[in-house]
Amino acid sequence: MGNSFGTLFRITTWGESHGAGVGVVIDGCPPNLPLTAAEIQAELDRRRPGQSAIVTPRKEADALEILSGLYEGRTTGTPLSLLVRNTDQRPSSYDEMVEKFRPSHADYTYQTKYGRRDPRGGGRSSARETIGRVAAGAIAKKILSLTGGVEIRAYVAQVHDIAMAARADFPSLAEVEATAVRCPDAATAERMIARIKEVRSQGDSVGGVVECRVRGLPVGLGEPVFDRLEADLAKAMLSLPASKGFEVGSGFGGVQLKGSEHNDPFVMREGRVRTTSNRSGGVQGGISNGEELFFRTAFKPTATILQPQQTVTIRGENTELAARGRHDPCVLPRAVPIVEAMAALVLLDHWMRHSAQNRTFPF
Numbered sequence: 628m629g630n631s632f633g634t635l636f637r638i639t640t641w642g643e644s645h646g647a648g649v650g651v652v653i654d655g656c657p658p659n660l661p662l663t664a665a666e667i668q669a670e671l672d673r674r675r676p677g678q679s680a681i682v683t684p685r686k687e688a689d690a691l692e693i694l695s696g697l698y699e700g701r702t703t704g705t706p707l708s709l710l711v712r713n714t715d716q717r718p719s720s721y722d723e724m725v726e727k728f729r730p731s732h733a734d735y736t737y738q739t740k741y742g743r744r745d746p747r748g749g750g751r752s753s754a755r756e757t758i759g760r761v762a763a764g765a766i767a768k769k770i771l772s773l774t775g776g777v778e779i780r781a782y783v784a785q786v787h788d789i790a791m792a793a794r795a796d797f798p799s800l801a802e803v804e805a806t807a808v809r810c811p812d813a814a815t816a817e818r819m820i821a822r823i824k825e826v827r828s829q830g831d832s833v834g835g836v837v838e839c840r841v842r843g844l845p846v847g848l849g850e851p852v853f854d855r856l857e858a859d860l861a862k863a864m865l866s867l868p869a870s871k872g873f874e875v876g877s878g879f880g881g882v883q884l885k886g887s888e889h890n891d892p893f894v895m896r897e898g899r900v901r902t903t904s905n906r907s908g909g910v911q912g913g914i915s916n917g918e919e920l921f922f923r924t925a926f927k928p929t930a931t932i933l934q935p936q937q938t939v940t941i942r943g944e945n946t947e948l949a950a951r952g953r954h955d956p957c958v959l960p961r962a963v964p965i966v967e968a969m970a971a972l973v974l975l976d977h978w979m980r981h982s983a984q985n986r987t988f989p990f
């Protein structure tokens with residue numbers, strides 16, 4: 628229940644923030660894929676805490692161990708089990724949270740639903756859970772790139788009220804990784820970093836928007852009804868901690884246009900059906916149309932802030948909480964590889980479904 632994602636390329640994540648470790652079991656990975664721990668580690672390093680001055684200082688190497696599913700450097704087609712041990716736990720930072728609910732975090736709802744919870748760092752609600760998603764997503768990304776040259780690029784497009792100008796070309800990975808905030812526009816990135824440092828010094832936090840673009844997708848991924856490509860992407864993105872909004876293509880902005888302004892005209896180009904604009908964001912009728920996939924995910928300001936806030940105890944008493952512990956003043960820079968991983972998981976799963984239905988039989 629609730630800990631698995633996907634249909635043919637299926638993952639189950641496990642583990643808590645301050646338990647022994649976190650990880651993922653991947654079912655359905657094709658056999659014979661060349662794979663090393665180092666390739667997966669590269670993606671985990673983009674997600675890990677302590678990587679820059681604007682993220683949580685928790686010191687975790689997030690060193691990956693592959694426990695199963697790999698033999699002589701290639702996948703075997705059997706379940707892959709990937710593990711990252713927790714090393715820098717300081718559960719005493721969370722003593723107050725045993726009794727007091729952090730406003731806008733998961734404490735109250737978990738406590739009420741289950742009658743008990745692991746208050747050390749949020750337990751399962753901690754973003755440490757996303758390590759398993761990023762590890763599995765690294766494998767999905769590799770398969771997608773080998774299969775059809777699919778490239779997935781997420782980046783921070785907005786922090787608080789600082790937004791980068793819309794960009795026509797596909798940003799390179801080097802541009803995204805060039806600054807600690809992962810915004811490919813260097814001047815905007817500087818302003819974002821300054822804002823994050825400013826709110827952090829006030830014991831406060833800010834949110835923002837991650838944009839994601841995918842090129843090299845074939846026409847045909849997705850379903851016309853419930854499992855529409857954008858519906859599955861929306862679920863993937865809204866399943867991330869702190870995400871609050873999802874839009875594909877023109878999104879909410881599209882409501883300001885008329886149909887005549889919003890439609891993407893078709894044109895024949897180099898023997899292929901293309902569109903001259905992309906307000907659809909690469910999806911029409913729930914199915915990829917071969918244009919660039921484009922979607923945006925909004926993340927709220929980090930819930931745990933170091934200022935005193937009004938709250939309630941588990942015994943129902945009004946009280947105040949000034950949180951301690953190590954927190955991200957803005958989750959956006961670390962959310963980038965997580966968004967890419969979830970996109971890869973959705974796209975590979977739909978690629979496998981599409982292949983199974985449309986390419987298996989000789990009629």
Ligand SMILES: Cc1cc2nc3c(=O)[nH]c(=O)nc-3n(C[C@H](O)[C@H](O)[C@H](O)COP(=O)(O)O)c2cc1C
Nearest residue numbers: 732733752753754868869930931954955958961962
């Ligand atoms: C990369 C990343 C890092 C996060 N770091 C923190 C953090 O340091 N402190 C915190 O309170 N929340 C953090 N969060 C968000 C919480 O996990 C999330 O707000 C909480 O689970 C409640 O879920 P909700 O905000 O979706 O309702 C982070 C989220 C992401 C994606």
